[in-house]
Amino acid sequence: DEERLNAExxxxxxxxxxxxxxxxxxxxxxxxxVRQIAQHAHSEIIGMQPEGAWISRAPSLRRKAILxxxxxxxxxxxxxxxxxxxxxxVDRAELTRxxxxxxQKYSSIFNYPTPDYADVGTIGWLVDGAAICNxxxxxxxxxxxxxxxxxxxxxxxSFHQRQGYELLLTMMRxxxxxxALVQDSVDRWWWPSLMxxxxxxxxSPNTAQSMHWGIKRHTNDExxxxxxxxxxxxxxxxxxxxxxPDLAWNPERGHYDFGQPDWAEFTRVIKGxxxxxxxxIAHRRRAHEDGAWVREAAAAxxxxxxxxxxx
Ligand code: FAQ
Numbered sequence: 314d315e316e317r318l319n320a321e322x323x324x325x326x327x328x329x330x331x332x333x334x335x336x337x338x339x340x341x342x343x344x345x346x347v348r349q350i351a352q353h354a355h356s357e358i359i360g361m362q363p364e365g366a367w368i369s370r371a372p373s374l375r376r377k378a379i380l381x382x383x384x385x386x387x388x389x390x391x392x393x394x395x396x397x398x399x400x401x402x403v404d405r406a407e408l409t410r411x412x413x414x415x416x417q418k419y420s421s422i423f424n425y426p427t428p429d430y431a432d433v434g435t436i437g438w439l440v441d442g443a444a445i446c447n448x449x450x451x452x453x454x455x456x457x458x459x460x461x462x463x464x465x466x467x468x469x470x471s472f473h474q475r476q477g478y479e480l481l482l483t484m485m486r487x488x489x490x491x492x493a494l495v496q497d498s499v500d501r502w503w504w505p506s507l508m509x510x511x512x513x514x515x516x517s518p519n520t521a522q523s524m525h526w527g528i529k530r531h532t533n534d535e536x537x538x539x540x541x542x543x544x545x546x547x548x549x550x551x552x553x554x555x556x557x558p559d560l561a562w563n564p565e566r567g568h569y570d571f572g573q574p575d576w577a578e579f580t581r582v583i584k585g586x587x588x589x590x591x592x593x594i595a596h597r598r599r600a601h602e603d604g605a606w607v608r609e610a611a612a613a614x615x616x617x618x619x620x621x622x623x624x
Contacts, residue, residue: 326527331457334400342526345519346456347401348417349528354394355412355419359593361387363427364436372430379476380433386469393466397458413598415585422509424587431484431491431498437477439499439506439544445470446540447510455527478547485552492552499548500556504574510537512576541569 318337325332332338361384368384371377395405411417422440427433448467454460484491511517511533523529531539541560548555559572581587 333457350398351408352418354391357387357391359419359423367433390466393462397462400458421582422505424582424589425505429494431494434477434480435498435502437473439502441470441474443506443509443540450530499553507574508579541571
């Protein structure tokens, strides 16, 4: 019977149709989706911290309003994604516990510090730029709730990317000191942005199976190349230098050649030993504990059930 169900599942995948929550699915497919969607949700929630730190110090009311809206969008993306994960039979509270205990990962990129306001612009330009590159193909992911969540998320991410680029353009039109801050920020974020796409294909244990299942549509290296090709002309227009001596147009390939990030650093960061891992998790844990009374009150209110209609 399982064989027949699996054959039906494989046929849906082969026809590029969607798997929905009530459809039969192999356990490995469910597990891979929970892992990827939860990691993605955690990234959005932890990703609020590096930029959130600048809300109270943004240089104008306009910049503060923009940043507040962006960070709020990220909270919304996290909630969307937790809801998508819940359709696979996992509990959101449990996912949060797994994040706080270190049992589940979040993107390496959010373990780097944001010492300058220019970092807000660079995160928008490079980090949201990389996120879009990675996530637009996920709008065609084989799992319905995930692919649909991605459509709205990508629209908002592309707005975030433009606001980051506009911020950097403004600073590049400013003083020499401002231009130097932008360059320094780009120097610090370039390599970590390339790491967002995951390890090289040869070292990526999940890519082949995830591509077969249509969860991922491109390999890590394909998307990293796409990001570099998209970003180099934007860097030229901005007037910043990307910190890679090997970066050069290759007319035969029709792509830019580029150097490799420090993969040993990547491994350290995803194992918990990056510059800000401890701080990010401690902050998330504190926020979770501080919010306990809100969850208790909400649960008590919900438990009153239909009676509350009369109140
Ligand atoms: N960081 O076999 P693969 C955002 C792990 S965007 C940490 O290649 P896979 C928006 C991987 O989980 C950022 N861990 O894995 C925003 C696996 O470990 P595991 C979030 C990483 O899944 C912008 C192991 O390494 N976006 O938040 C990373 O096939 C600005 C082996 O790797 C997404 O999550 C990494 N960079 O491919 C918010 C997109 N790379 O779980 C605020 C959806 C790999 O077996 C501000 N996810 N690992 O223990 C994906 O597309 C995929 O999961 C990849 C990894 C491509 C990230």
